[in-house]
Amino acid sequence: xxxxxxxxxxxxxxxxxxxxxxxxxxxxxxxxxxxxxxxxxxxxxxxxxxxxxxxxxxxxxxxxxxxxxxxxxxxxxxxxxxxxxxxxxxxxxxxxxxxxxxxxxxxxxxxxxxxxxxxxxxxxxxxxxxxxxxxxxxxxx
Amino acid sequence: xxxxxxxxxxxxxxxxxxxxxxxxxxxxxxxxxxxxxxxxxxxxxxxxxxxxxxxxxxxxxxxxxxxxxxxxxxxxxxxxxxxxxxxxxxxxxxxxxxxxxxxxxxxxxxxxxxxxxxxxxxxxxxxxxxxxxxxxxxxxx
DNA sequence: GTTAAAAATGCAATAAAATGGCAAAAAGGA
DNA sequence: TCCTTTTTGCCATTTTATTGCATTTTTAAC
Numbered sequence: 047x048x049x050x051x052x053x054x055x056x057x058x059x060x061x062x063x064x065x066x067x068x069x070x071x072x073x074x075x076x077x078x079x080x081x082x083x084x085x086x087x088x089x090x091x092x093x094x095x096x097x098x099x100x101x102x103x104x105x106x107x108x109x110x111x112x113x114x115x116x117x118x119x120x121x122x123x124x125x126x127x128x129x130x131x132x133x134x135x136x137x138x139x140x141x142x143x144x145x146x147x148x149x150x151x152x153x154x155x156x157x158x159x160x161x162x163x164x165x166x167x168x169x170x171x172x173x174x175x176x177x178x179x180x181x182x183x184x185x186x187x
Numbered sequence: 188x189x190x191x192x193x194x195x196x197x198x199x200x201x202x203x204x205x206x207x208x209x210x211x212x213x214x215x216x217x218x219x220x221x222x223x224x225x226x227x228x229x230x231x232x233x234x235x236x237x238x239x240x241x242x243x244x245x246x247x248x249x250x251x252x253x254x255x256x257x258x259x260x261x262x263x264x265x266x267x268x269x270x271x272x273x274x275x276x277x278x279x280x281x282x283x284x285x286x287x288x289x290x291x292x293x294x295x296x297x298x299x300x301x302x303x304x305x306x307x308x309x310x311x312x313x314x315x316x317x318x319x320x321x322x323x324x325x326x327x328x
Numbered sequence: 329g330t331t332a333a334a335a336a337t338g339c340a341a342t343a344a345a346a347t348g349g350c351a352a353a354a355a356g357g358a
Numbered sequence: 359t360c361c362t363t364t365t366t367g368c369c370a371t372t373t374t375a376t377t378g379c380a381t382t383t384t385t386a387a388c
Contacts, residue, residue, distance in 0.1 A: 062335060062384050084374080099338050104375065106336090120261035120282065120314045124346075125374060138300055141261065143309070151300050156313060159279055159294030164320025168284070171314040172297060173261045179305025203355050203364060225345085240367050245346065247365095265375075266345065330388080337382065346373075353366065358359100 047075055047132075059113035066098040070106040071115060071130065079149045080119050080127035080139070083107055120171055121148065138172035144181035188216055188273075200254035207239040211247040212256060212271065220290045221260050221268035221280070224248055261312055262289065279313035285322035 052071050053063045061067065073089045074081060081089070083103050091097045098106070107128055110116035119127045119139060123146040138153035155170055193212050194204045202208065214230045215222060222230070224244050232238045239247070248269055251257035260268045260280060264287040279294035296311055 064336060064384070066337075082374090101339080101376080102337055109336095118263055120263045120316075122259055122261050122267075126263075126265075140302065140306065140308075149303075151302065153300030156297035158315065159292050159313075161281065161292065161315070161317075162290075162320065164323060165281065165317060166323055167281075167315050167317040169316040171261075171316065172300075173312040173314060174299070174302070174308050175261075175310040175312065176302075176306060176308040179303065182305060182307055205355075205365060207366075223345090242347080242368080243366055250365095332387085333385095335382105335384070337380105339378105339380090341377085343376065344374080346371100348371075349369090351367095353364105355364075356362095358361080 055115055056110075059115060061109060061113065064106075065096065066102045066106045067109065069094060069098065070103060071110060074110075074116055074128055074130045075132075079147070080129040082125040082127055084125065086128075117169075119148070120173060122146070122173075122175065123148075138174060140174045140176065140178070142178035142181050143175055144177055147178050147180075149178075196256055197251075200256060202250060202254065205247075206237065207243045207247045208250065210235060210239065211244060212251060215251075215257060215269055216271045216273075220288070221270040223266040223268055225266065227269075258310075260289070261314060263287070263314075263316065279315055281315045281317065281319070283319035283322055284316055285318055288319050288321075290319075 049068065049072065052068060052075065056063045056067055056071065069090055070086055073086050086107070087097070087100055087103050107116060111118050111128065115131055116128050117131050119129060121127050122141055122143070127148050136155050138151045139148055140151050141148050151174065153172055156172060158167055158170055161167055190209065190213065193209060193216065197204045197208055197212065210231055211227055214227050227248070228238070228241055228244050248257060252259050252269065256272055257269050258272050260270060262268050263282055263284070268289050277294070277296050279292045280289055281292050282289050292315065294313060297313060299308055299311055302308055
């Protein structure tokens with residue numbers, strides 16, 4: 047997705063197109079796995095000249111999440127992870143219990159189970175826990 | 188599950204049966220939804236005379252998790268949530284995006300999607316995101 | 329292009345959740 | 359009961375995230 051496209055998405059969501067928002071969205075869109083705010087910061091520190099403050103990253107991600115351009119995932123690790131909301135959708139996430147790596151897996155969304163009365167479902171997430179290839183190759187289970 | 192049963196599970200896992208471990212396991216087993224370490228502490232503070240230190244709770248939960256008596260869930264909120272590992276298994280979790288309440292839902296475990304080579308799946312978790320009845324009843328979406 | 333209002337950012341301080349080190353206390357077998 | 363090992367409590371520290379406020383940037387109007 048090109049920068050003008052991303053800018054447009056931000057403007058359509060009713061916000062100002064700022065360097066930070068664009069850079070964060072760009073970063074998440076380019077990454078092939080969900081990132082933590084700190085990972086986003088690292089990426090920007092490596093690939094941009096002007097690196098936004100950590101707080102700005104948090105606020106940009108939060109704004110993007112509230113406006114539906116980005117999604118916060120359920121994670122087992124300590125830090126939150128975010129991925130861009132795109133069309134490809136319908137995928138699951140694998141989480142390594144050793145290194146906390148999180149990656150996307152192609153998988154159909156399972157059917158929605160019945161909810162208690164009054165509850166409203168908005169999204170369904172499938173998390174596969176286990177060991178990634180690298181961690182399984184290394185010793186200690 | 189009775190206390191002797193829980194003690195037995197701890198001893199069988201190869202650890203000492205301590206007040207803290209027993210109390211934490213008891214607390215998680217009695218709760219009808221997954222709890223955070225702080226919630227466990229609150230429960231114990233209300234229902235016991237000797238309240239273990241917060242750090243002890245963390246360590247007890249961790250020990251129970253490492254030894255398979257308790258399970259850490261994937262959460263969207265900041266704090267980790269744990270549930271006891273029992274037989275009833277095969278259930279999903281609903282997470283309210285407003286109040287962060289997490290509750291168990293009866294739901295079949297979906298089929299395991301194909302993993303990249305070298306990856307090993309150990310558990311599959313289904314998280315339903317949405318609004319609980321209470322939060323939906325209250326105003327602002 | 330200026331300019332002014334509104335929105336976003338940077339910085340410092342603070343909060344929340346979790347972890348590490350170490351001496352004191354408790355478990356469990358002899 | 360005594361001894362060894364494991365666990366606990368307390369304090370300090372780390373990691374992750376949030377808040378307040380002055381300054382800067384964005385954007386729309388001129």
